[in-house]
Amino acid sequence: MPLSEHEQRVLEQMEHAMEAEDPKFATAMRGRTPKARQRRRIMLGSIGVVIGLVLVVLGVAQGVVALAVAGFVLMLGAGGLALTPPRRQSAKGVAVKGNGPIGAVGADGLTKPRRAKASKKAAKSGTFMQRLEQRWDHRKDQGQGW
Template sequence: MPLSEQEQRLLDEMERNLYQNDADFVATVAGRRGKPNYTLVVVGALLAIAGVAALVAGVITQLAVIGVVGFGLMLAGVLIVLSPGRRDAAEVPTSPAAGGAARPSAARSSWTERMNERWDRRQEGREG
C-alpha cells in the first residue's frame, strides 16, 4: 500500500530534519558503507578454517586443550572478518553535516518536542 501525499511529505520532512539535527548519526551510518579490507577477510577466514581443523583434531585425539585452542582460533577469525576495517584519515568526516557545526543534544530534543506537539495538534484536530 503506497503512502499518501501527506505521509510522504511528513517522511521527507523527518528525513531532512534527521540530516540537519542528527548529523553525527548520519555520518556514522554513512561511514559504514565502504570497501571491505580484503586482507582482513582472507586472514580471518584462514584463521576460522584453522580453528575448525584444530577443533576436529582435538575431538579426534580427545585432547580438550586442542579443542579449546581451535575454538579460540575460530572465534578470532570470525571477529576479524566481521570487524570494520580502518578508514583513511581523508575519508573520516571532519564536520558533521555539509560543513555545519555539531548541534547540542538540546536541539535534538527540541526537534522531538516539535514532532510531539505536531502529533498532539493533529490528534486534537481529528477529535474536535
C-alpha cells in the first residue's frame, strides 16, 4: 500500500530529525549503497581469483592435482561473484529476480497483469505448432518434403 503525500513528508521529517540527532546511527541504519556493495563484490572476487590462480600454479608445480582443481574451482566461483550483478531485495527482504511484475498499477498499489495482445494474423493462423504442421502438410502435398 503506497504512502500518501502527507505520510511521505512526515517520514522524511522523521528521517532528517534522526540524522541531525544521531548521524552515526542514521548511517548504520541506512546501510551500504549499491555501488559500495558492488565494489566489495568485485574486490572479493578479484582476491579470490588471484588466490585460486596461486593454488593452481602451486598444485601444478607440486604435482598435487587436488590442489590445482580446488584452485580452479575457487577461480571460477570468485570470477562469478565479481562479474554477476547482485540480487535486488524487495521491501520484505526477499530476493527479486528481474524487474518485477509487468502490468498496470491499480489504485490499491498492486499490479494487474498486462493482457497479451494477439495480432489478427496470429489469431487466424493458430498457434506456432499448428502453423508448423500446416507448412509440413503443404510441403508434403506438393512433394517438397523429405
